[in-house]
Amino acid sequence: MTAHEDERHPLEQLVEEFLERTRRGERPTIDEYAAAYPEHADEIREVFPAMAAVETLKAETSDAFAGLDPESIESLGDFRIIGPIGHGGMGVVYEAEQVTLGRRVALKVLPRQTVRDDFRRQRFEREAQTAAALHHTNIVPIFGTGEVDGHHFYVMQLIRGVGLDRILAALRGDRPPQPHSTTNSMLGDVVSQLHYDELDPSSSATSTSIEPIANEESEGGHSASTKRPAPLGQAAYYRNIARVAHQLADALGYAHSQGTLHRDIKPANLLLDGNGTAWITDFGLAKALEQADLTRSGDVVGTLRYMAPEQLEGDFDARTDIYALGLTLYELACLQPAFGGRDRAKLLAAIAEGRFPRVRKQNPSVPRDLATIIEKACAPEPRDRYRTAHDLVDDLERFLEDRPIRARRISAVEATWRWCRRNRAIAAFALISLFAVFAAAGTGWVFYVQKSGALQAEGERRREAQEAQRLANANLALSLEAFAVLFDEVCGRDPFFATVEQSDDEEFEIVTPTTVSDHDLALLQHILGFYNRFAEQNAENAELSQEIAAAQWRIGDIQHRLGHHDAAETAYLEAIVLLDDSTASSDPDLRLVELHNALGAALVAQARFADAVEALEASIEILDSLPSEQAADPSIRLTRLRTHNTLGLAMGASQSGHERPGMGRRRGPPRDGRRGPPRDFDRRRPPHPRDGGRRGPPMPRGEPRHTPDYLQQHQTALAIAEQLLADSPEEPEYRLAMARTRRYLAQQSRRIQPIGLKAHHLETAITLLRELVAEFPNAAELEYELATTLVSTIRRSRPEPGPLRVDEETRAYLDEASRLFDHLVQTNPSIPEFRSSLAGSFHAIGRAAWDAEDYVAAEAHLRLSVTRWRELAERYPQIPSHAAHWSFATLSLSQLLTRVLDRPEDAVALLEDLIDELERFGESLDPDERRRHNLLAQIYMSLSHSLRALGHHDAADDARRRARELERPR
Amino acid sequence: MTAADDETTKWLARLEDGDEAALEWFFSAMRDKLRRMVHYRLDARLTGRVDEDDVLQEAWLDAVQRIESFRANDATEVFVWLRRIVGQTLVDLHRQHLGAKMRSANQEVRLSHLAPRANSATMSAMLVASLTSPSGAAMRAEANASLIDAIEGMDPVDREILVLRHFEELGNDEVAAVLELTRSTASYRYIKALAKLKAILDSDS
Known part of the structure; x- marks a missing residue:
């Protein structure tokens, strides 16, 4: 060699x-x-x-289907297997001879798993009986069910036909998907009849008595087409597929009238035979074969591509079958699936939004009426579809008879609105394009509102002016609403209560600003531009003050989300002033509660905890002033609960010495001398007795406290949660609030409460969240909260670095958390919070493994954490905490390498590399110089330790000196 | 040279002396790989009739008989030799039970039997296994089906390389030895096969 x-x-x-x-x-x-x-x-x-x-x-x-080779069965009881016909839904279909009756039948043999327990077998048999009761020309009749040697099967009439999936593949000119035993020549026949014949099954004799076609393979498959008459042109094709759809819809309508839903309509379950007869197979059986646990989480069957949006959420009715049939017809017309692509997340989003290309955009030669029928049948909202399959049959008949159809084409505006409507509930993926429409329009309308005032002065055009004003106002309202929808979409992920997080190292309080995906970032900046223009141009318009306040509010939310917390603070203050002024009566305004809460969050994000406490106390004050019947409203109690929790977090942080003194405080004058908002919002109300007069310097560090007031806040929140749950024990939001409150209690109770109580809070929270996650398996927020809580079981109780005391249970919790985060990252790749949480969980696992003296796992996980944080820091440089976490992970890893693994040289390399990278980041690492320097100082100290371990004492001294310089206050 | 290598060398020498204990040592070290081979290449008609462990047992007896004539320079050669014996055992079994003619010990692995096309059954099975969402499972099932189509549509050698590396979990050197390719060819073909697979999957979507 x-x-x-x-x-x-x-x-x-x-x-x-x-x-x-x-x-x-x-x-x-x-x-x-x-x-x-x-x-x-x-x-x-x-x-x-x-x-x-x-x-x-x-x-x-490897495991799911071991032990069943569907093509090797020779006989099943009375049935002699002749050969496989194909893989249909949920099993393999064979042609077989029923020996005692001497007839040819089709057998569908099910995978063992699907019927392994009695419950499901009974259910399957029951459904098969129901399906056997359906008698319709276009439904494949079921003769019965059977079981031999653990193989369950059902017996159907043998149809000499081809699945629409294969027909579609042939029409598209794809390679035949699989050389199964349905012959290619038969495929050719069936396909060419779509092009050439006037499909008319009613004229042929009973479609069941077709001559069997030999099972021979004929490459090319279109040999039969030479016998065909000349093509009738494209129009014939569309009429033929309309005839196919007509038969299928008629069959669906019949089954629905019998109370049977199909639940898995897709091309593979639809057959076309040599006579032009279309057949639906597997009626209702998809449902019977679901897992029992699947049923609980919603009846979701069928291939994703043909699932209706409501099906993704577990809803199903007759209109869902209609939708799936509509998609099949779409595919026949366009020769493209409505939802293509393999990227699961994109596909899901497209389905949920109903975002498929218009039929005639895909294929302009589709007759307009047919396109309208298709689009109505597969409208994303069930209420926009045909109400019944018979209505669809009716319209297809009208189309075939060249009469006007009933469905009407929806206008572009209507399409946009439907789209918008759907988007309230759905993740934002392609909002930019819609935005562009409204951005142009919206700004124009705003100007128009102002000009129309001048128009009014001219008498003869008064009426036109009024009309214009009315239109303009309507357009403005429309535009504002459109933006509100977009805004909710992007900002609606409730980042508010996730803003205070403690780092693994308590020397630093890391404020994790809510991170923004690239896509959302661009969108937010556009929306921000709109609201800013709107607020500026209409600042003097008293009638619009409510709208401007709302706009400022949203500006604040966007700025907050973008990490511009001081700008957010300014905007919130403006909004507070506007609302305060406009609230003539002394009625407490709940919006002010929300605004103060938002302001508190913006202040927390700037590490100005004392100010945040003031803002949040203002919220509590307003809530206290509510009349008792209003205060008893559950949603207000929930708001109060959240306020107390955030207040507790802010108080706890402000007292543990993480305050950022004066940083960014009261920075930036009000805009252009215009009536500025009071920069200290609390000037407008009596100062709170406790912190009245506190200004400027934050609370002294380590101030002795006898009453842990921040814990009291969480305890109050806990009491509210208990009341809420006592009234509605099943309400998921209350359960989530309870779990979260308990997590805060555990996290905040590090010094005061006995260890056992802390563990109790966490375990209760974990139990609650596990139940919630099991109940709502697709709710990312719940999964996230569970994983976060699991990770928090390792929260350190001592500030000094080094191993922690963790038990096996904690390590198991951490592994579970890591799996959850990993799942979240995979299912929501565009949400950076999940990525950062995964990186954080690797860090926690690494530390736990270290403690358990599993150094291989410790190093591996710490390295994973370093890699992940580094990726995040590079990808989202606007978020300072990424680089900080990256540093912490690297510090942990280098400590492990130096102290335990005796590889200080590796640690030195890591740390030097980190220092280089951080210098490259410069100010963007963290605008707060003191924190930035403290972080770097820590890294230099660590570097010094590692260098000393290597015996490089001079270099170690240099590093130590550098650290001291950085720490020196300037 | 690591301790493990030392150990291997020691047993290789003993194997050359016809020591049954040495054969046992190698056999049990390679048992998992051999078992995977049986698992993926045993005709499904025989599952239930023939236990996978019985196949290995028969192969073991066969190997003991032939130990005298066997010389190996390294562990990979031992593996290839044992794998061939297991393969022959499989051929014999198929003849005996089914009268079927197997083309070779490397009976073609038919992936399509492993996973029927996307349907509620596969979804359910996967749901239980992976706890993904139902829609996710549907998508996975569909992706799996198209992946199987793609693999089955490949050149036989490429397909075999993929099966050996992923299903039998062999390393490059073992694949090269089994297929009688150079290490370099096996290595480059594998990467090419992956690239082709990627291209097929991309063009499908």
């Missing part, structure tokens, strides 16, 4: 290592490899996903 023959592809060696690690139970990531081998990064991103896909395939399939 020559040296050349021994030379392996460099990438292949990485793949092998990756696979070995995976099989050892590690969780290496593609990103990690791309980062570690930048010279191969492109190839890694090219090749690794395919490798991961095959590996996943193996993992997912």
